[in-house]
Amino acid sequence: MERLWSPWRLAYVTGTSDAQGCVFCDVLTSESAAPLVLFRGTLCYVILNLYPYNNGHLMVVPNRHVASLAGCTPAELSEMMQLTRRAEVALSEAYRPQGMNVGINIGRPAGAGVVDHVHVHAVPRWTGDTNFMSVIGQTRVLPEELEETARRLRPIFERLADEQA
DSSP: OOOOOOGGGHHHHHTOOOOOSOHHHHTTTOSTTGGGEEEEOSSEEEEEOSSOSSTTOEEEEESSOOSSGGGSOHHHHHHHHHHHHHHHHHHHHHHOOSEEEEEOOOSGGGTOSSTTSOOEEEEEEOTTOSOHHHHTSOOOOOOSOHHHHHHHHHHHHHHHHHHHO
């Protein structure tokens, strides 16, 4: 029998994380989060999801602590959508997915893991990526380490930013 080890998920699945405050706000000042940040805009940033559904799962997050789209400024909304577009382009170029989920979960009943800081998820999808491991075993198999995902995507985001300038 083979085992899939992912000890980094223990605090997440048991709800015993020592984290205080907002994980998305902490990214702005934390050196430990820097390897996950793919791009920093003026009002928002793009970061890999530490608990991804698939390789390439990233999020677009406003710098300001704001709970909903209704609380965002027009400039924040604009940059969030521009960065979400770049995420689609970068993920398509790097991974060639057959589809993509792009979504926002506002409130715990809607699936928000971080309830009070709005963010956009972009998740590349392939036919058959939900298999027996996910459905029966409730386990995700991710063939690429987060550091490799960041190494693959970061230069694309930089190039896209240069093309927009």
